[in-house]
Amino acid sequence: MASGNTILQFSPSSTNLSAKIHPIVLFNICDSFLRRQDQAERVIGTLLGSISADGTVDIRNSYCVPHNESSDQVAVDIEYHHSMLVSHQRVNPKEVIVGWYSTGSGVSGGSALIHEFYSREVANPVHLTVDTGFSSGEASIKAYVGVNLSVGDRQLAAQFQEVPLDLRMLEAERVGFDILKKTTVDKLPNDLEGVEASMERLIVLIDEVYKYVDDVVEGRIPTDNSIGKYLADTVASIPRMSPAAFDKLFNDSLQDLLLVLYLGSLTRTQLGLAEKLNTAAQIL
Amino acid sequence: MANNMVRSFRDIAATQEVASPLRVVQIDGLVILKIIKHCKEFMPSLVTGQLLGLDVGSCLEVTNCFPFPSREEDEEIEADGANYQLEMMRCLREVNVDNNTVGWYQSTYMGSFQTVELIETFMNYQENIKRCVCIIYDPQRSSQGVLALKALKLSDSFMDLYRYNNFSGEKLREKNLSWVDIFEEIPVKVSNSALVSAFMTELEADAPVSQCDYDRLVLSTNPFMERNLEFLVECMDDLSMEQQKFQFYYRNLSRQQAQQQAWLQKRRAENKARKDAGEDPLPEEDPSNPIFKPVPEPSRLDSFLITNQISNYCNQINGFAGQSFSRIYLMDAIHDN
Numbered sequence: 028m029a030s031g032n033t034i035l036q037f038s039p040s041s042t043n044l045s046a047k048i049h050p051i052v053l054f055n056i057c058d059s060f061l062r063r064q065d066q067a068e069r070v071i072g073t074l075l076g077s078i079s080a081d082g083t084v085d086i087r088n089s090y091c092v093p094h095n096e097s098s099d100q101v102a103v104d105i106e107y108h109h110s111m112l113v114s115h116q117r118v119n120p121k122e123v124i125v126g127w128y129s130t131g132s133g134v135s136g137g138s139a140l141i142h143e144f145y146s147r148e149v150a151n152p153v154h155l156t157v158d159t160g161f162s163s164g165e166a167s168i169k170a171y172v173g174v175n176l177s178v179g180d181r182q183l184a185a186q187f188q189e190v191p192l193d194l195r196m197l198e199a200e201r202v203g204f205d206i207l208k209k210t211t212v213d214k215l216p217n218d219l220e221g222v223e224a225s226m227e228r229l230i231v232l233i234d235e236v237y238k239y240v241d242d243v244v245e246g247r248i249p250t251d252n253s254i255g256k257y258l259a260d261t262v263a264s265i266p267r268m269s270p271a272a273f274d275k276l277f278n279d280s281l282q283d284l285l286l287v288l289y290l291g292s293l294t295r296t297q298l299g300l301a302e303k304l305n306t307a308a309q310i311l
Numbered sequence: 312m313a314n315n316m317v318r319s320f321r322d323i324a325a326t327q328e329v330a331s332p333l334r335v336v337q338i339d340g341l342v343i344l345k346i347i348k349h350c351k352e353f354m355p356s357l358v359t360g361q362l363l364g365l366d367v368g369s370c371l372e373v374t375n376c377f378p379f380p381s382r383e384e385d386e387e388i389e390a391d392g393a394n395y396q397l398e399m400m401r402c403l404r405e406v407n408v409d410n411n412t413v414g415w416y417q418s419t420y421m422g423s424f425q426t427v428e429l430i431e432t433f434m435n436y437q438e439n440i441k442r443c444v445c446i447i448y449d450p451q452r453s454s455q456g457v458l459a460l461k462a463l464k465l466s467d468s469f470m471d472l473y474r475y476n477n478f479s480g481e482k483l484r485e486k487n488l489s490w491v492d493i494f495e496e497i498p499v500k501v502s503n504s505a506l507v508s509a510f511m512t513e514l515e516a517d518a519p520v521s522q523c524d525y526d527r528l529v530l531s532t533n534p535f536m537e538r539n540l541e542f543l544v545e546c547m548d549d550l551s552m553e554q555q556k557f558q559f560y561y562r563n564l565s566r567q568q569a570q571q572q573a574w575l576q577k578r579r580a581e582n583k584a585r586k587d588a589g590e591d592p593l594p595e596e597d598p599s600n601p602i603f604k605p606v607p608e609p610s611r612l613d614s615f616l617i618t619n620q621i622s623n624y625c626n627q628i629n630g631f632a633g634q635s636f637s638r639i640y641l642m643d644a645i646h647d648n
Contacts, residue, residue, distance in 0.1 A: 050511075051348055054341040057507040058375070062407040087348075091406045104405075111402050117380040117395060119352065159506060222634045226641060265645060273646055280639055287536065288632045291625040294543070298618050301554065302490060 046084045046153050046170040047193040052128075053157070053168070059091035060130045060159050067096070069131040071141060073108060074155060075115060075122040084125050084153050090115065094141075101137040103144060126153030131160065134171065134187050142173050142187075154187060168192060333497060334369040336444055336462040340503040342376045343460065349378040350418035350450045356381065359417040361396065363409050366442050372502075373446075375408050376416060412436075416446040421542055422627055425494070425619045427612070433465045434473060444497065451535070452627070462497045469493050473612075490615040490622075536631060543624045546617055553614040563606050 052074065063070045072091040078084050090111050095102040115122060127145045129138060134156065145152040151172060158167040171187035236258065242248040243255075268276070342362070349358055360378035364371065377399050379392070404410045414436065417424070424447050436443040445463045452459035465473075469492060503511075582592040 049348075051341070051344040053510060054344055054507055057504060057510060058339075058341050059406060061504055061506060064407070090402075093405055107402060107405060110398060114395060114399050114402070118349075118378045219630070219633050219637075222637045226637065268646075277639060277643055281636075284632050284635055284639075287540065287628060291628045291632075294547070294621060295625050298490075298621060301550075302618065 044082045044084070044151075044172060045191040045193060046086060046155075048086045048155070048168070048170075049088075052086050052089045055089045055091075056128055056130065056157050057159065060157075064093075067094075069096075069129055070094075071103070071127060071129045073112070073124055073145075074126040074128055074153065075112075076125045077121060077123065078125060086125060086153070086155070088115065088119075088122055089128060096137050101140050103141060105144075124149045124152070126155060128155040128157060130157050138187075146173065153190065155192075168194065332369060333371055333442055333444070333464065335371075335500055336446075336497050337370050337372045337500045337502050338446075338460075338462075339372075339374050340501060340507060342373050343458075343501065345376050345378075346416050346446065346448050346460070347450070347453070350448050353381065353418075354450050355420065357418050357420065359415055361399075361412060362414045362416055362444070362446065363400075363403070363411060364413045365409050365411060366413060370500075371413055371442060371444055371497075373413060373444075375403065377403070412440060413442070414440075414444040414446065416448060418448050418450060420449075421451055421538055422449060422623045423542060423620060425616045425623070427616065430465065430473065430493075430612075430616075434470070437465070437470065460499060462499050464495045464497055466492050466495045490618040493615055493619060536628070536635075539624055539628055539631070543621060543628075546621045546624065550614065550617045550621065553617060557614075560606065560608060567606060 056070075056072070059070050059072060070091055071094050072089050074086050074089050076085045076087040092108045092111070093104045112124065124145070126149070127141060129141070134154070138154065142152060142154055145154075154171040154173065156167075156169050156171070170190045170192040172190050174186045174188045239248070239254075240258070243250050346360070349360060358378065358381060360376050362373050363375045363377075364373040366372075380395060400410055415432070429445070433443070433445065443464075447461050447463060449459035578593060585592055
């Protein structure tokens with residue numbers, strides 16, 4: 028270190044650090060952004076979740092924290108942050124602070140200060156930015172981790188390094204995207220409508236596959252062995268049964284269901300009758 | 312003339328506002344996701360939480376919610392729970408979230424939620440809030456691909472009856488109230504803000520199939536049906552016990568009436584004898600005689616609730632069987648191909 032050259036040391040980003048975000052966090056952030064005070068340009072808040080052993084950060088919940096930001100000063104309501112944390116942990120003690128979020132694109136100077144505050148709470152906080160202004164024309168959600176730039180032994184600055192973010196929204200899929208994408212949905216689909224919709228989608232898929240296979244056979248589209256193998260596997264996965272065995276299975280299940288249905292209707296009739304008898308009995 | 316046009320303040324304050332009946336509950340996507348997350352995490356134990364929102368005309372908007380911590384031991388002080396609630400509401404107020412309680416949500420197991428506690432909680436809420444609703448979510452059924460969320464409210468006629476705690480047969484016949492009238496189900500609408508909807512549309516391109524479809528088309532249906540039937544049978548046992556109570560009551564009543572008649576006859580004969588002998592007749596009633604004590608009539612509330620439960624199970628079976636039929640025929644078609 029005695030030489031005059033400055034050596035910039037980039038400490039490598041924590042290996043395998045990636046973040047996974049649940050859809051509820053996104054909804055929370057958007058909701059708090061919509062409800063922000065008029066003079067605030069952006070909102071910040073705390074992210075809760077868990078850190079798994081291999082370094083994946085699972086962001087499961089969040090809450091907004093009021094803050095004041097001017098050009099050179101940042102003030103965060105720490106007491107609010109702590110009381111909300113306590114309340115949340117009363118319900119779910121396993122959720123801990125894993126980082127913080129802010130709306131608006133890019134990272135600003137104020138963010139560095141806030142990031143430092145959060146790094147006092149957790150070892151390696153994740154900073155999530157959600158671009159609610161859609162400034163780049165598309166939805167951008169990015170996660171960053173703070174990395175310290177040091178020259179020799181001296182701390183120069185902190186750099187925000189982007190970290191891969193997994194946006195797979197499994198629960199949202201379960202609920203059904205139709206409900207979550209539109210601004211209003213008039214009616215929640217019940218059992219039969221749901222199955223109908225699923226079957227329609229299945230038919231569409233099968234049609235597409237048919238078309239693809241036809242195209243390949245006629246030579247319109249170059250063959251792709253991996254897809255071909257995949258299709259062959261899928262078709263082969265239908266269990267082969269002799270027609271007699273399958274018919275028996277089919278009829279048995281059908282009859283079981285019909286029986287149960289019949290019992291159900293019988294019960295309801297019985298209830299109606301019992302009701303009439305109970306209240307119609309005249310007491311002399 | 313000016314007096315006719317201008318109603319005095321007192322007049323206006325005196326006219327009561329007619330509350331329009333609640334027609335629809337509008338839930339935010341955020342609330343749905345929160346409820347699902349909370350209920351699923353704590354499955355199989357049942358959890359509850361508070362709903363916050365606004366009451367607008369004939370629509371009740373639910374815009375946010377927060378979960379209640381689960382109470383493991385009973386010595387958990389009431390004050391603690393109340394403190395938690397106040398703390399949460401205060402914090403949420405600071406970030407401009409609607410601060411009005413409009414009800415609560417709870418998770419249920421296989422649709423067995425009609426209990427007396429539910430009614431009591433309703434009555435508690437109703438005293439403070441004009442309009443409140445309870446959202447019931449069934450995480451088990453939702454794993455079948457159906458979003459099993461419904462909004463319930465007690466019907467007004469039932470509430471009046473419950474307040475006076477009078478469930479005799481005559482009162483019920485008067486009001487024409489049967490077990491279907493206890494709970495009213497209110498249609499649910501889902502709304503999302505434009506921002507969130509933009510995000511969701513961008514982030515998740517229209518995939519042809521989603522996990523939801525996989526769940527719906529699963530063929531193994533037996534466990535669910537079995538559990539449903541088990542619960543149904545248990546409920547039938549309970550119902551038959553209630554019926555026996557009624558039978559007992561009626562038998563007692565008729566026996567008592569027979570006794571009363573016999574006693575009356577004896578009295579009349581006695582009186583005739585006395586009249587013949589020229590003495591004053593004895594009164595025809597004798598309230599001190601134990602046969603005239605009225606037999607208490609058992610309350611019908613429990614049997615109503617059980618009936619409701621049974622009907623719910625039957626409905627679920629119906630819906631489920633419908634799904635299964637479609638799936639079985641689908642399998643048939645695929646197999647033929």
